[in-house]
């Protein structure tokens with residue numbers, strides 16, 4: 644147990660949403676020896692902790708990946724250039740360049756004898772043909788093939804999944820791969836262009852409420868369906884999958900499908916407002932319907948992400964509300980002080 648706790652665990656993308664929350668969760672579980680890495684300067688990380696080795700490194704570069712992996716027993720590779728539909732539809736080359744991160748991290752993991760390697764894939768690997776209806780098709784793991792992934796971002800994820808598989812098969816590196824479906828929660832991106840639907844909608848509703856302008860813009864027709872997984876479920880799933888014998892990519896997502904309109908309904912309810920909705924049909928909106936089929940994760944882990952959207956979204960809404968007001972006041976300290984605790 645003592646050895647377990649003192650092993651070096653590496654988290655890449657630690658300055659971002661899931662990576663930052665993962666470092667926080669590992670600390671809470673008693674993990675003492677953590678190396679956190681992100682390409683952004685430390686001041687821009689969403690969360691960082693004084694009792695963690697924090698490195699600001701560009702992991703597109705092989706040498707930096709070796710610095711990251713040296714001495715590690717486990718690596719959680721969460722670094723990637725990503726964002727909501729508005730970002731990935733307009734930055735396909737940049738998204739595909741994340742292939743460098745996973746390639747170099749896998750090579751470095753092999754070089755330094757890393758025991759387990761976690762890769763964060765995405766529901767964007769699924770074949771677009773299977774996501775044409777609005778009735779939220781539940782996507783099973785096998786639905787990624789024949790391949791017709793989300794252009795750019797999804798193809799990179801699918802390729803990197805396969806690279807994990809072949810490093811496992813050919814070189815014996817224990818790789819584990821989860822396909823995340825829309826993760827949301829506190830400490831996520833909520834403005835600036837990379838935010839995803841739950842955060843974007845919370846922010847728009849908050850802005851309408853604060854400014855007293857009772858209308859919002861909704862991307863698409865509002866009837867697209869999705870499922871959204873609360874960050875706590877994501878963290879639990881990462882832990883279970885990393886420590887399992889699940890060799891193939893597996894869905895890690897909620898199976899509670901909702902329309903974008905229902906997402907807006909919830910945010911309006913938390914805000915206590917009713918807004919006029921202006922639907923922008925020319926905005927990036929992604930596939931019509933998508934849901935996570937959780938048969939396999941249930942079979943393997945006897946568990947699936949189960950935080951009700953209403954519960955998770957309300958927490959997220961309250962967090963974004965505080966961030967919004969702090970930002971309006973120009974009070975960046977509020978975020979920073981909360982994020983550098985070493986307790």
Ligand code: NAD
Pocket residue numbers: 655656657658659660661662680681682683700701702703720721722723724725726744763764765766822823824825826827832839
């Ligand atoms: P995020 O953008 O908040 O975090 C990703 C981090 O990676 C960022 O802080 C970024 O600076 C860092 N990064 C990018 N390029 C880098 C580089 N060259 N070197 C070092 N760091 C670099 O995103 P997130 O939501 O926390 O996502 C984490 C992982 O989960 C990503 O791989 C993402 O593709 C995957 N994922 C996320 C979701 C979701 O809904 N959030 C869904 C599916 C998959």
